[in-house]
Amino acid sequence: MRIGSVRAILCLVLGIKRVSLTTDEIFRALQALRLRHLRAILVLRDAGSINAAAATLLISQPALTKMLREIEAIAGEKLFKRTNRGTMPTQAGALFCHHAGRLQAVLHDTAEDMFAMKAGSQGRVVLGTLLTATTLLIPRAIAALKARMPGATVTVLEGLNERHLPGLLTGEIDLIVGRVPQRLYHDQLLQEPLFEETVGFFVGAQHPLAGKTGLRFEHLLPFPWILPPPQAALRRQIEDLFHSRGLPLPVDLVETISPLTMRHLILNTDSVAALPTQVLDLEHSAGLVHNLSLPGPDTGSRVGLILRRGGQLRSAAAIFADILREEASCLRLRAETLPADRS
Secondary structure, eight states: OOHHHHHHHHHHHHTOSOOOOOHHHHHHHHTTOOHHHHHHHHHHHHHOSHHHHHHHHTSOHHHHHHHHHHHHHHHTSOOEEEETTEEEEOHHHHHHHHHHHHHHHHHHHHHHHHHHHHHTOOOEEEEEEOHHHHTTHHHHHHHHHHHHOTTOEEEEEESOHHHHHHHHHHTSSSEEEEEESOOTTGGGEEEEEEEEOOEEEEEETTSTTTTOSSOOGGGTTTSOEEEOOTTSHHHHHHHHHHHHTTOOOOSSEEEOOOHHHHHHHHHHSSOEEEEEGGGGHHHHHTTSEEEOSSOOOOOOOEEEEEEETTOOOOHHHHHHHHHHHHHHHHHHHHHHHSOSOOO
16 A cells, blocks of 8 residues: 555544645555446536445445545545534535546547547537527627538536636636636636627517616516526626616516526516517517617626636637637627617
């Protein structure tokens, strides 16, 4: 058994909380890890309990507990703790999981590249994106990429920045199109603005308020509302807008970031939706929805590329990033030529 592993095990047995190991000794100790160890740690992190993780791994609970002890002995740190919310990573465990995820992503990339070489494919792009970019910018960029690289595979993951950032940092996601600046993990990110985000209040063409002038926010309160979830920055900005006018928040709510759900509700119900104007650009141009003549929140938001600092994009992802820049530039020029109010 390696010296680092022996000293780590002695430390755990004796209850010593700090091990005086050099970086090289820690590295030699970690070389005893196997791929099944990494997978077990990541599954346990995601499952939140020994029982659930063991079921996913198709092993017994005692077997997983024994494996966890082996991993902690090799790492020289306690990686998980039991809490009232389940089995949670310790500080060392969170760090361990982060790097285990990066290693798994590298292996996954290797497998994909080898498969692509064998199958004659042209690579893969994994993109995290938020609602604003999904309906116009991303489809245009994907179409342009496919024109250049017909064999490329593009995986689009929709959601908030906070959901995608861990995957970006581990390499599971190539790039994010999200709101910038993003303060979480700021020192680990490269951020590049693509376009300004403006917010409007949308209703379907059949809505009683469609086309009305002289509207005030009080006129919108009796209707159902569609808003982003509470953790979204746009939701907080809309709430601040109501508070600044001394108005109560809408109580009849649907909270979603699903473009399909929003579109269906706006076109088929009397709902009011507070949305970035880019989301319903096509429906607005076709006269299917109306942007009510009310000032939206001054978000000061910009949508842009978020990349991992120090990371190198795969070939297809690098080309896709350039295409996003080109398409965003075209959309900016288009927005500048449109009238300010098309309602």
